[in-house]
Amino acid sequence: MSDNKEAKKAPKPDITFFHPDxxxxxENGDPPYLQGYRCKSCGNLDFPxxxxxxxxxxxxxxxxPLSRTGVLYSVTDIFIGQAGMKTPYxxxxxxxxxxxxxxxxMEGEPGSFKCDDKVELTIGPIRTNRDGLPITSYKxxxxxx
Amino acid sequence: MxxxxxxxxxxxxxxxxxxHSVDYDVLGRAAAxxxxxxxxxxxxxxxxxxxxGNGMNGIVTGQTVFKDLGMCGRLPxxxxxxxxxxxxxxxxxxIKDVATGVTDISLGVGCENHSLHMQSGTAFAPSMSDIxxxxxxxxxxxxxxxxNRYMHETxxxxxxxxxxxxxxxxxxxxxxxxxxxxxxxxxxxxNSRMVAYPLTLQQCCGIADGAGAVVVCTKExxxxxxxxxxxxxxxxxxxxxxxxxxxxxxxGDDITETCAEQLYEESGIGPEDVNIVELHDAxxxxxxxxxxxxxxxxxxxxxxxxxxxxxxxxxxxxVSPRGGMLSYGHPIGASGAAQIAACVKQLRGECxxxxxxxxxxxxxxxxxxxxxxxxxxxxCTMHMLVSAW
Ligand SMILES: [Zn+2]
Numbered sequence: 306m307s308d309n310k311e312a313k314k315a316p317k318p319d320i321t322f323f324h325p326d327x328x329x330x331x332e333n334g335d336p337p338y339l340q341g342y343r344c345k346s347c348g349n350l351d352f353p354x355x356x357x358x359x360x361x362x363x364x365x366x367x368x369x370p371l372s373r374t375g376v377l378y379s380v381t382d383i384f385i386g387q388a389g390m391k392t393p394y395x396x397x398x399x400x401x402x403x404x405x406x407x408x409x410x411m412e413g414e415p416g417s418f419k420c421d422d423k424v425e426l427t428i429g430p431i432r433t434n435r436d437g438l439p440i441t442s443y444k445x446x447x448x449x450x
Numbered sequence: 451m452x453x454x455x456x457x458x459x460x461x462x463x464x465x466x467x468x469x470h471s472v473d474y475d476v477l478g479r480a481a482a483x484x485x486x487x488x489x490x491x492x493x494x495x496x497x498x499x500x501x502x503g504n505g506m507n508g509i510v511t512g513q514t515v516f517k518d519l520g521m522c523g524r525l526p527x528x529x530x531x532x533x534x535x536x537x538x539x540x541x542x543x544x545i546k547d548v549a550t551g552v553t554d555i556s557l558g559v560g561c562e563n564h565s566l567h568m569q570s571g572t573a574f575a576p577s578m579s580d581i582x583x584x585x586x587x588x589x590x591x592x593x594x595x596x597x598n599r600y601m602h603e604t605x606x607x608x609x610x611x612x613x614x615x616x617x618x619x620x621x622x623x624x625x626x627x628x629x630x631x632x633x634x635x636x637x638x639x640x641n642s643r644m645v646a647y648p649l650t651l652q653q654c655c656g657i658a659d660g661a662g663a664v665v666v667c668t669k670e671x672x673x674x675x676x677x678x679x680x681x682x683x684x685x686x687x688x689x690x691x692x693x694x695x696x697x698x699x700x701x702g703d704d705i706t707e708t709c710a711e712q713l714y715e716e717s718g719i720g721p722e723d724v725n726i727v728e729l730h731d732a733x734x735x736x737x738x739x740x741x742x743x744x745x746x747x748x749x750x751x752x753x754x755x756x757x758x759x760x761x762x763x764x765x766x767x768x769v770s771p772r773g774g775m776l777s778y779g780h781p782i783g784a785s786g787a788a789q790i791a792a793c794v795k796q797l798r799g800e801c802x803x804x805x806x807x808x809x810x811x812x813x814x815x816x817x818x819x820x821x822x823x824x825x826x827x828x829x830c831t832m833h834m835l836v837s838a839w
Contacts, residue, residue: 323584351695353581359693378697379602381594382647383586390586398595400697408582408823415647420602431585442585 319434323442326354329370330428337428338373339443341403342366352405374448375399377422378406382415390432399424399445412446423448451542451686452716453549458672458680458838460555460665461488462791467660467778468629469565474507474783477661478515478561485557485663485791490675494520497665498553500527501543503536503560504783507567515559531783534730535688535819536560538786538831541664545686554671560787561661568657582823589821590654590733594646597735600701601648606738606753608648612639614734615652615776617762622773624803627792629658629779653734658779662788678839679798684812685717685834691825705830706743706818713814714745717834721745724767724834725810726796728789730818731774737761741769744816768806771796786817786831797837811837 322328330337343350346363352371357364380397383390395411395418410431411418425448430439463484465477486497500521502512512527521527530540537560544556580587600606616636622628634652642652672680689712691705698704714720721744729744731737738752746767747755755761761769772778772792775785793813795801813835820828 353695379595379599379700381591381598383588383591384644384646385590387583387586387588394586396586396591398700404696406695406697408585408587410585420599
């Protein structure tokens with residue numbers, strides 16, 4: 306009983322990784338990738354993971370690794386951002402060959418991106434958590450030419 | 451919505467927009483009282499239901515607005531929230547009560563005070579449970595991405611976008627309720643502080659406080675109250691934003707296009723018949739895209755429409771005659787109701803110093819609401835208003 310009380314008092318540490326269902330970083334050093342969810346009833350492929358298939362309400366999904374490269378559909382440099390975010394930072398919409406659009410922060414200098422740039426998945430800090438530690442998630446960067 | 455019987459606007463009220471040291475309830479009360487007096491209502495027991503739109507000021511906002519008017523206990527008060535669409539939705543809900551016969555007279559209010567409640571120097575963002583918000587999305591950035599794509603595809607420049615601010619501030623010059631108004635140059639707009647490239651500070655609506663209110667009723671009630679210039683509600687539409695996780699064209703706006711199409715169909719009024727529009731010009735790019743989405747011009751012709759002067763006084767359709775959100779600022783819960791109030795005043799010819807000439811007969815309002823990952827907006831509310839005298 307008193308143990309329980311103690312556990313309640315101590316705040317749970319905030320997350321430092323976003324989000325194990327969506328982003329896989331292999332331990333063997335292979336490149337990270339995003340996970341798509343293919344509905345086993347209708348074949349719809351979605352990202353991020355839906356509660357139910359939006360097409361048919363199917364509940365079972367096959368996990369499909371998504372392409373690590375895509376096209377930057379649009380992008381912007383943010384100079385006045387969310388409370389607590391260090392500025393400037395850059396985010397954009399990345400279109401993947403699987404006919405999926407992903408919103409993500411970009412790794413690279415503000416002013417260095419333009420629409421239709423070829424980009425690739427990487428990982429990096431996206432914000433600071435409640436404990437002051439960086440949260441790692443997927444980001445995209447320009448493919449070196 | 452299908453209007454099951456005719457609904458008329460009896461009266462409207464609005465406060466000045468800008469920074470206020472009094473809270474949302476004082477603002478909402480002032481606008482509501484003005485709207486009721488404007489409808490020749492001089493007692494607390496006339497209005498039969500009230501809807502109050504508010505975004506961020508807390509709970510039981512409507513009851514807080516009305517308790518000091520002796521109205522609580524006499525009518526149902528329902529609080530409405532859908533971020534920037536809240537005020538428009540409150541009026542929509544009041545219209546619905548009258549249209550369905552639930553009441554003969556109802557009141558829609560939108561009110562908001564941001565400056566007493568918000569940390570300055572930060573940008574609006576949807577809730578942290580949203581996957582895009584987690585990745586540091588802000589509303590300015592989502593519009594900035596639309597701007598960058600539009601510029602990429604059409605060759606539009608930042609100077610072109612800035613011309614929207616210049617136009618709307620000019621419209622607002624003599625409007626006593628507008629906040630930022632008068633002459634500003636393209637250079638001043640472009641050289642103001644960068645917020646989210648290519649949107650500079652002067653291309654973004656200010657974070658303001660204010661309120662608007664609209665009394666709606668049946669034809670019989672309008673006559674009974676002795677309303678001289680009743681404005682007919684020819685159409686009222688609310689939509690929720692469709693969700694996508696697939697590539698789509700963000701230089702369009704699916705929810706606005708759907709909403710407009712429905713409004714035109716239900717009202718039997720086409721875009722070519724609309725004389726004035728107050729739309730969601732929270733950012734310069736938005737007004738430019740909405741010329742196209744609302745069918746005021748063809749897809750891709752937005753910039754030409756602006757440059758040809760079609761959207762200003764003397765043009766085909768005066769867009770943002772009150773100065774729009776770029777002049778009023780945008781208290782999110784208030785704007786939708788205030789747009790309707792401003793349009794009614796134009797239709798009634800009460801806008802000395804900024805009256806559209808000839809006096810318009812048909813006005814349209816458009817307000818979107820809220821960010822949510824995978825949608826352009828979480829909500830959209832539109833109204834079509836016609837002179838009925
Ligand atoms: Zn399915």
